[in-house]
Amino acid sequence: MHLAKLARIRLTESEIKQYQKEVSDILGYVEQVQEVGDAPEEGVKRQPRVVLREDDNPHESGTFKEDLLANAPESEDGFIKVPRIL
Amino acid sequence: MRDIVSTYLKTIKETDQDIKAFLEIYDDVEEQAEGQGKDKPLSGVLVALKDNLLLKGKKAQSASQILSGYKAPYTATAVERLKQAGAIFVGRTNMDEFAMGSSTEHSSFGPTRNPHDPSRIPGGSSGGSAAAVAAGMVTVALGSDTGGSIRQPAALCGVVGLKPTYGAVSRYGLMAMGSSLDQIGPFGRSVTDVEKIHNIIAGPDEYDATTLTKEERADQPKTKDSYTIGVPWSLVEREGIDEGVLENFRKSLEKLREQGHEIKDVEFEYLEKSLAVYYIVMPAEVSSNLARFDGVKYGLRAEAKDGIEEYFATRAAGFGDEVKRRIILGTYLLSAGYYDAYYGQAVQVRSLIRQELEEKWQDVDLIATPTTPTPAWELGEISDPLQMYLADIFTVPANIAGVPAISVPSGEVETDGAKLPLGLQFMAPHLGEDRLFDVGKRFLDEN
Numbered sequence: 001m002h003l004a005k006l007a008r009i010r011l012t013e014s015e016i017k018q019y020q021k022e023v024s025d026i027l028g029y030v031e032q033v034q035e036v037g038d039a040p041e042e043g044v045k046r047q048p049r050v051v052l053r054e055d056d057n058p059h060e061s062g063t064f065k066e067d068l069l070a071n072a073p074e075s076e077d078g079f080i081k082v083p084r085i086l
Numbered sequence: 087m088r089d090i091v092s093t094y095l096k097t098i099k100e101t102d103q104d105i106k107a108f109l110e111i112y113d114d115v116e117e118q119a120e121g122q123g124k125d126k127p128l129s130g131v132l133v134a135l136k137d138n139l140l141l142k143g144k145k146a147q148s149a150s151q152i153l154s155g156y157k158a159p160y161t162a163t164a165v166e167r168l169k170q171a172g173a174i175f176v177g178r179t180n181m182d183e184f185a186m187g188s189s190t191e192h193s194s195f196g197p198t199r200n201p202h203d204p205s206r207i208p209g210g211s212s213g214g215s216a217a218a219v220a221a222g223m224v225t226v227a228l229g230s231d232t233g234g235s236i237r238q239p240a241a242l243c244g245v246v247g248l249k250p251t252y253g254a255v256s257r258y259g260l261m262a263m264g265s266s267l268d269q270i271g272p273f274g275r276s277v278t279d280v281e282k283i284h285n286i287i288a289g290p291d292e293y294d295a296t297t298l299t300k301e302e303r304a305d306q307p308k309t310k311d312s313y314t315i316g317v318p319w320s321l322v323e324r325e326g327i328d329e330g331v332l333e334n335f336r337k338s339l340e341k342l343r344e345q346g347h348e349i350k351d352v353e354f355e356y357l358e359k360s361l362a363v364y365y366i367v368m369p370a371e372v373s374s375n376l377a378r379f380d381g382v383k384y385g386l387r388a389e390a391k392d393g394i395e396e397y398f399a400t401r402a403a404g405f406g407d408e409v410k411r412r413i414i415l416g417t418y419l420l421s422a423g424y425y426d427a428y429y430g431q432a433v434q435v436r437s438l439i440r441q442e443l444e445e446k447w448q449d450v451d452l453i454a455t456p457t458t459p460t461p462a463w464e465l466g467e468i469s470d471p472l473q474m475y476l477a478d479i480f481t482v483p484a485n486i487a488g489v490p491a492i493s494v495p496s497g498e499v500e501t502d503g504a505k506l507p508l509g510l511q512f513m514a515p516h517l518g519e520d521r522l523f524d525v526g527k528r529f530l531d532e533n
Contacts, residue, residue, distance in 0.1 A: 007373065007417045008380070009410055010398040023415050025472050030362040034427065036435045051295035067159035073387035082382055085393040 087130070091119040091174070094132065098176065098223045106198050107208075107217040109137055110145060111177035118174045126172025127286065133168060134218040134227035137178045138185060138261040139270070141165050144175075148261050149193040150183045152404025153385040162259020163294065164228065164270045164287040171286050176224055179214025183406045184376065185235055185263045187211050188477045189468070192408040197465055200243060203504040206462040209239030212273070216243040219273045226283050227273040232264045233364050234457075234481025236271045237493035241457035241509025244495045246280045246526070247273050249481075251517050252488035253298040255284075256291035264371040265296075267364075267485040277494060277526035284519060298517075307451075307518040313525055315342060315512075316352035316450035326476060327459040330499035331508060335456045338496045338510045338529075342454070345528055352446055352453065356439045360483040363439065365475060366419055366432035367486075373416030379404065411471060436486055443487045447515045452525060455480045457493040457509035461501055480511060490514050492522040494529055 004011045011019070065078065074081040095115055102108050112118075122129055135141060138148040140158035147153035161169070169175075182192040190213025191197045200208040201221040208217040212229030216239035219227050229236040231249035240247025248271045255270045262268060272283035291297045322335065339349050381387035381400030388399035405413070419428040446453070459479060468474050484491035496510035510529070514521045527533055 003414050003417045003421070006421065007413050008377070008397045008401055009405065009413065010402040011410070015410070019411055019414050022411055022471055023418060026365060026415060026475075027418075029472055029475075030365045030428070030432075032362045033359060033366060033431045033435045036356065036359060036431070036438065064159065068383075071156055071159065071384035073381065073385070080383060083390055083393045083396050 087119050087124070088116045091116050095176075101221055101223055104199065104204055105201055105217050105221055106196065107179050107214040107221065107223065108134070108177045109149065109180050109195055109214070112144065112175060115174060115176055122172045122174055127282075128168060129172040131173050131226065132176050132224040133173045134176050134179045134215055134224040135165060136212050136215050136227070136229045137181050138230055138263075139165055139178075139228060140259040140261075141175060144178065146178060146261070147385075148184045149181045149195055150404065150406065150409070151194045151386055152379045152381075152400065154404075156384050158259075160259065162270075163256035163291045165259060167287045167289075168228075168283070179212070179218055179227060181214055181229075182211035182235075183409050184261070184372075185211040185230055185232055186372070186408045186412055188234070188238055188474055189463075190214065190239070191465065192406055194406050199465070200462050202244060202507055203462065206464050206504070206506070207242070209242035209458075209462065211235040211239075212247075213239050215273050216240055216245060216247065219243070219245050219275060225274070226279055228270055228283075228287075229273055230260055230263070230268055230270050231481075231485065232267045233368060233485050234478045236273065237457050237481050237491060237509065237511060238477065240273055240493045241495075241511070242462040242507060244498075244507030245273055245275055246277050246492065246494050247271065248280050248284055248492045248519070248522065249484055249490060250284060250288060250519060251298070251490045252485075253296055253302075254288045254490070254517070254519070256289075256294040256297050258291055258293035262375045264368040264485075265375065266371060267368060269485075276532055277492070277523055277530060278532055280492070281519075281523040303517060305517070307447075307515045307521055309520050309524040310451060312346040312348070313451040313521070314348045314350055314449070315525075316350050316446060316453045318352050318354055318357060318453065318455065320353065321358050321480070322455055327456070328461065328499070330461070330501070331456050331459060334497050334499055334508045335510070339454070342529065347525070349454075350450055352450060354442060354446075356435065356442050357483055359435055360439055360486045361475070361479055363432045363435050363486055364478070364482040365415075366428050367436065369412045369416030370419050370429050371416070373413045373420065376405075376409070376413055408471070439483065440487045443483070443489065444515075451514075452518075452521060453513040455511050455513075456496075457481065457511040461499050461506035461508055484513050489516055490519045490522055492526055494526045
């Protein structure tokens, strides 16, 4: 199932059948948004406020390393160890 | 203090045998109590935290296997503020996995039971927090609300639950589900307690850019001696709503009239599309937010021959049924060719819903509905996902529009010999929490 691949989840045959039906039912319900008329007028579109900030005053490198590595399933020499990719 | 706390813990553990509100009761509760002293605003107050809130050094996993073993490397802002105020954290509570559900049955640890009837669900997704407060195990608890996950279990368990205005409370340290919808909120047995907790945890936070600034909080709707309360009857009197719920709702409105408020019918063109909009926007955001669970940096990592296989296998093993369903749904809704028809359209309808609601505040000060269309149902009774989603019909509009909403206990209904709690929901304008607290305290005769 293409969606399972996009979502990076391996599904069994029976799961694929199950989700196909359930997703289809749910789509049947949410489709009603398409019944609603045209796009809202200009006034309704909210101006996003810019919340980006400068990267000032970074914390000292390594401050959180211990805490973060502690959660890694496998680590070695301060690196997170993962199965080979290539 | 230590002895009192020890006694409390013993009672909590005994009570929780049957209810299973807690996933873990921390091993340092007595120490916390001693450390917190006696002279802070929340000294001596026992608090429970939903399992999707981070407390540094403690396990947190959103009731999911994919985060097995994960320990929080930092503390959520809302939790930190409670800590600074003297609170004692008893433990982490059960929830639907990644906050997806309305019954707490989708927890990978099994369901929590409703303290009023252990054969029934407590509601969800913050079922554990609601039950912990309802059963008297803690004074207050924190939960999260994306489509009703605080208010609905509050109603079904007979306690008070608040979803604040979007941006009122920092989401830093809350595991994200639907980033444009999520808010952290309190459970309590009184509106007074809920108000107290909310005022401690709310406020701007530089760690969450979606929090409202101090300037943005300046203009707040005023409380009044009496309110004009709008009821969207065409939404309320619909198929699927329990007769007992309707009767209870009418009685609540009578009480409000007696208290001096005016009840008015309000018509909406777009509001009832909220649930459909929600089940497009939320799964879309979920599919994006849960992409981070890949077995690489934390939590479960499945055995696999290479890194790519590992993603697929970890997520297959670590996520439960409902989570997979919503990720698949969200992936579809955002995929090329469907994005505009579903997600694009839903975002526009969302704008229409927001705008329509905002205009209504010229006519009414508050909006009231039952919190839920039915009382608590039996464990295992609802297995059809879409049917479960319909339980959120009255709660999702507040998340879609970003307005605050509270559920207060409104009495009981008798079903199959069991006396089950119901809730009355009030919605207020943006930043109108004080109105919710005011009308709620008066409704519950708290003053």
